[in-house]
Amino acid sequence: MVCCPTKGGASSVDDYKNEIIEAQRRGIDGFALNCGGWQKTEPHYKERAFLIYEAALQLGTGFELFISADGAALHEVEDILNSLKEHPNQFRFKGKPVLSTFGGEGENNLFGRALTEQVHQLGGIFVPYFYPQPNITEHPQKLHAEQLLRSFPDVDGFFYYGAAGNGDQISHSNSVLAKAFLGAGKLYMASITPYYRGNGGNFRLFETRGFEAMAKEWEGAIRDDVPWVELVTWNDWNESSYLAPFGLAKDTELWDGHFGTMMLSHVAYLDASRYYIDWFKKGTPPAIQEDKLYYFYRLHPKQLPVTVNARDEAFGKAHPGGAEALLDHVFVTLFLTKPAQLIISSGHKKRTFYLQAGVNHVSMPFGVGRQKFTLVRNEKVLIEKYGEHPISKYDGKSRFNYFGGSAVANSAH
Structure with a gap:
């Protein structure tokens, strides 16, 4: 979204308002804004993030936002938190601003520990995604969850940034991580994702049987009683894990073919999720009112x-x-x-x-x-x-x- 807004790099506050409206219409409470850079390296990330915060403020609907720092942005956490922690739409837990990441553990986990200390000194709640080291994997098992807890004992919680996997792999990793971190009295944010197909040197995919895998991930998160879930997409449109609408179901053009000569609608994944979103929030399966x-x-x-x-x-x-x-x-x-x-x-x-x-x-x-x-x-x-x-x-x-x-x-x- 921050990298590649639906309406292009010149998206306005009104464009972002429309994205928020579409999300809230489907029961989504907020956006995690993944930023691969910030002021010092790629200032457009900061500029667009500020526009999204302003869009949420102008709408006045209580839509919440937080930054997921990635890449170079991991080295500008101080400016990220200081710039946004007082914003009315900043997502908070126990009154403190929430920050997440993709990666950032660093060699021998040293950078991740320093980052945890820095976020706490700045008054934030830290719920990162770190790869388990030395046993790096995209699909953590019990030993990886235990390893993460030993390596990062001071994090406030953990986020599983899962997208590349099938429904069994992602729901199982969610479950073992949730049991470990919730059992340790910490937060856990589960991954829910529609489908993955990479590009270039990462040209791989995972069968998700239409919506079946996503339903399994939702049901697992509900069963494990996780407090937060994130609908995860990698690299916005580029790795086919997107959910956002970009037109009618028949439409196939986006960004002048930048992401491929034929884009396909994934909104059905998002709309089918509404049943599970309501179930997740209310604690019981909603009554089905229409076919x-x-x-x-x-x-x-x-x-x-x-x-x-x-x-x-x-x-x-x-x-x-x-x-x-x-x-x-x-x-x-x-x-x-x-x-x-x-x-x-x-x-x-x-x-x-x-x-x-x-x-x-x-x-x-x-x-x-x-x-x-x-x-x-x-x-x-x-x-x-x-x-x-x-x-x-x-x-x-x-x-x-x-x-x-x-x-x-x-x-x-």
Whole structure:
């Protein structure tokens, strides 16, 4: 968001207001603003962060913000906290401003310990993400959680900056970290993320089965009774873990192709999360008031080689790491008020699912061509919706990204 705002680098306060409005409409209470630089190295990070704080202030809706320091910004924590700690929209815990990070542990964990002391001297609450050392991993296990607690005994809590993983990996790491840090009387902020596909030298991905992995992460965070969750995206749009709307579901252009020749909407991940956001906040699953479905699929089969980086043909054509684990399926998540039947017509393939009231996740192998979703109850068609994009056997412009769309009974959109 700070690196790459939806409306471009020249985004105004009004543009950021719209982003906040979209978030609050979906039950989100605040933004964690990851900043890879600050005043001394990349001052646009500070300038944009200030604009976002001003947008929240002008809206007057109580939207909260905090900085997640990253890279060079880790060396300007004093200015970050002193600049924003008195702002009305600064997120506070027990009256103190919260600061988080991506990384910053440093060699032999020395920088991370010094950073913890500095944040406390400045009057802040520190909930960083540090890699466990010497056993560095993206998917911490129990031994890593114990190692982190030994290495950084004075942190106020811990954040798992997880995005590169499947639902089992991320929810399991969330669980072991939550038990360790909450058990030690500290804060824990869990990661909830939609999908990951990297770029260039990091061209890899993880199958998340549409919304199923994200639902598993939500359910795990609720089960573990974590106090905070962050909807995590890496590198804004560039690594396909984004959630923010950038247009209609059919739209595919953003930033003049800077992030690839074909962007795909992920808003369905965000909208499907609303059920779990309400559950997380209230402590009980919300009543389902209307029939909704959310569909997810890639636009080409996994065997199709694609350009590794759409901006640099020198990388050539390839399959991303992890592609062998992909399923050439269409995935649907439904929130149903009563039992119903879902008919998926995927190219020349067709299947009917008989579903109960509540939350349902279904899938089937996809077929090349148009995708159609029909919801029927008592022989009455409640939803008849065509996916905004067909599946192609040969067109790899979407580069293994997932597309998500949605429909509501009697008002498909």
